[in-house]
Amino acid sequence: MSMPRVPRKYHVYRTDNGVQTCGDSREILATLKPDSVDLIMTSPPFALLRKKSYGNKEQAEYVDWLCEFGAAALPSLKDTGSLVIDLGGSYERGKPVRSLYNFRVLLRFCDDLGYRFAEDFYWFNPAKLPSPIEWVNIRKMRAKDSVNTVWWFSKGDWPKADVTKVLTPYSKRMKTLLKDPEKFYSEAKRPSGHDVTHNFGKNGNKGAIPSNLLQIPNTDSNSHYMRVLKSLKKDRHPARFPEALPRFFIEFLTEPGDVVVDIFSGSNTTGVAADELGRRWLSVELDADYARLSAVRFLEDKNLDEIEKVLSQIEEGKVPKLKMR
Numbered sequence: 001m002s003m004p005r006v007p008r009k010y011h012v013y014r015t016d017n018g019v020q021t022c023g024d025s026r027e028i029l030a031t032l033k034p035d036s037v038d039l040i041m042t043s044p045p046f047a048l049l050r051k052k053s054y055g056n057k058e059q060a061e062y063v064d065w066l067c068e069f070g071a072a073a074l075p076s077l078k079d080t081g082s083l084v085i086d087l088g089g090s091y092e093r094g095k096p097v098r099s100l101y102n103f104r105v106l107l108r109f110c111d112d113l114g115y116r117f118a119e120d121f122y123w124f125n126p127a128k129l130p131s132p133i134e135w136v137n138i139r140k141m142r143a144k145d146s147v148n149t150v151w152w153f154s155k156g157d158w159p160k161a162d163v164t165k166v167l168t169p170y171s172k173r174m175k176t177l178l179k180d181p182e183k184f185y186s187e188a189k190r191p192s193g194h195d196v197t198h199n200f201g202k203n204g205n206k207g208a209i210p211s212n213l214l215q216i217p218n219t220d221s222n223s224h225y226m227r228v229l230k231s232l233k234k235d236r237h238p239a240r241f242p243e244a245l246p247r248f249f250i251e252f253l254t255e256p257g258d259v260v261v262d263i264f265s266g267s268n269t270t271g272v273a274a275d276e277l278g279r280r281w282l283s284v285e286l287d288a289d290y291a292r293l294s295a296v297r298f299l300e301d302k303n304l305d306e307i308e309k310v311l312s313q314i315e316e317g318k319v320p321k322l323k324m325r
Helices: 025-029 059-076 101-111 133-138 172-179 224-231 244-253 269-276 288-298 304-315
Strands: 011-014 018-022 037-042 077-087 116-124 147-154 213-215 259-262 280-285
Touching: 011 288, 011 304, 018 269, 018 288, 025 059, 025 280, 037 059, 037 244, 059 077, 059 101, 077 101, 077 116, 077 244, 101 116, 101 147, 147 244, 224 288, 224 304, 244 269, 259 269, 269 280, 269 288, 280 288, 288 304
Parallel strands: 018 280, 037 077, 037 259, 116 213, 259 280
Antiparallel strands: 011 018, 077 147, 116 147
């Protein structure tokens, strides 16, 4: 199983399944074979009012900027491929009024670039701190913003997808129902006029169909990546999504051996999830320090001296081959 082919000048480190690169993802996407990628899973810098260290764009220019990446990504996707983008919400400057930038991204990607809108997802992060401070904490005029929009785009009308790969545990009530369906469930015509019957079987479907509201706490503060970089006195990427988020879409929209790409990889959470799930992967990060330090995620079995040695090799221009944790 070979990883995606990208010119070596972009390589930072690699594994048996994938490669972390450093560069402008618009350039790197242009080096990929057309119709070769199954899933692009990414979280670009958000259109926030405050400038961040990772280079987020102002709201006014954000949509045009992100569309450049959307246009560059489309040729690389297979006809059954998908592009999933996590976008945080924002407010207009100085007003308790929501920005529409994430919805403008949705419309532009479909109307101008030709993507199909497969489904909208919403990532609820119950661990997110109250924000924005002005409207929530100080004036107490708004509820805290704890939900990101996650747009699932596809190249064609029939993207690869299998929801049985991401079933959730049954509720206690559903487990009781499955033990004796006839006792707790009667077939009848619903108020909508539909005839509803059951075919639960002995074990149901081995899980419940997930909703498009994904409740995933972002509690990465004590992870190996965070602890190591703190010990090394290195800057940690400030905007990391939890591994469970890309893992959900990788399992849902791809199969083992498929190609997964992240065009704004940050600390390379997507690459780790893809590697663990047996997918080939390509991660692209513009910031050389973030790209290099993301190697720490693949070095959980190493001590600090060994980790520093690997990071030094990368700084020297070598491309070490790492093993999954």
